[in-house]
Amino acid sequence: MVALWDSFGRVATDLRVSLTDRCNLRCTYCMPVEGLAWLPREETLTDEEVLRLVRIAVTRLGVTEVRLTGGEPTVRPGLVGLVARLVALRPRPQVSMTTNGTSLARLAGALRAAGLERVNVSLDTLRADRYLAITHRDRLADACAGLAAAAAAGLAPVKVNAVLLRDVNDDEAAALLRWCLERGYPLRFIEQMPLDPQHSWDRGVMVTGAEILARLRSEFTLTALPGRGSAPAELFAVDGGPDTVGVIGSVTAPFCAACDRVRLTADGQVRSCLFAREETDLRTPMRAGADDAHLAQLWAAAVRGKRAGHGIDDPAFAQPARPMSAIGG
Known part of the structure; x- marks a missing residue:
């Protein structure tokens, strides 16, 4: 087995697999209200192709987690x-999912029975009017029902991801935390990142991790916890614990030096970083008949070229051509 080492000594063991670039919401920081030009169906990996590439990652490249x-x-x-086939791989990877939760009331039980272990659910507000303004869809009740269904099905821990937008929902930090604590959902706040297709991200109006913590500390006692490792969130015990809250400061407090992630897009491109401007095509050689060993070599070479950091603070930084919805979180 060949580990996915890069030139800075990091090892990628966590694979994020984008199954589609399509979405049933239109979150303002992710895509325009009219949507995007979706990938043509023939360019999207089939189930067999997804399974093959994940199998190569697990059996030949040392990947242990699949999101x-x-x-x-x-x-x-x-x-x-597809989930059932992924968890049947040996060695068995940990398989989880990031979702907006709107379909989980219908799918949570079946996904758990298929072997899915846990879910992260995006929820930025508790107010229906704000949810509609942010997502352009009236689906707050569905998202909340999905969270409850996931918890009931045993997809634990059911984590909640929230992005605070200035003058939109940035007054809800404490309310979101209190709501999640009452239901046993670990909450992670994520700084808004420059991954929107409109390229309208403005660091000057981004709600920073420090601001989020200040707002939480107005109502809770937070104690920083050690041992973050490669996890993206900095964790804090809430009011002495055991409950925690996390802040993912991708922009102001990057964790690139400990990153263990690699990404596979829905059209079969390897991305070594969320903000990478380079990709390695696995779909074309796979469809042309490349064997597993060759595909593994291409994948390993892609990770070896991973940069030291995302470079957002570099004056020459430019957003990747793909928006978040076409990369996968």
Whole structure:
């Protein structure tokens, strides 16, 4: 087995697999209200191709965790069957999913039965009017029902991811935390990142991790916890614990030096960093008949070229051509 080492000594063991670039929401920081030009169906990896590439990652390249993302992964047909096939791989990877939760009331039980272990659910507000303004869809009740269904099905821990937008929902930090604590959902706040297709991200109006912590500390006692490792979130015990809250400061407090992630897009491109401007095509050689060994070599070479950091603070930084919905979280 060949480990996915890069030239800075990091080892990628966590694979994020985008199953689709499509989504049933239109979050303002992710895509325009009219949507995007979706990948043509023939360019999207089939279930067999996803399974083959993940098998190569697990059996030849040392990947131990697989996170299914999108777009919105639950809009992909056959998701439950694909999960069952992924967890049947040996050695068995940990398989989880990031979702907006709107379909979990319908799918959570079947996904858990198929072997999915846990979910992260995006929820930025508790107010229906704000949810509609942010997502352009009236689906707050569905998202909340999805969270409850995931917890009932045993997809634990059911984590909540929230992005605070200035003058939109940035007054809800404490309310979101209190709501999650009452229901046993670990909450992670994520700084808004420059991954929107409109390229309208403005660091000057981004709600920073420091601001988020200040707002939480107005109502809670937070104690920083050690031992972060490669986890993206800095964790804090809430009011002495055991409950925690996390802040993912991708922009102001990057964790690139400990990053253990690699990404596979829905059209079969390897990305060594969320903000990478380079990709390595696995779909074309795979469809041309490349064997597993060759595909593994291409994948390993892609990770070896990973940069030291995302470079957002570099004056020459430029957003990747793909938006978040086409990369996978």
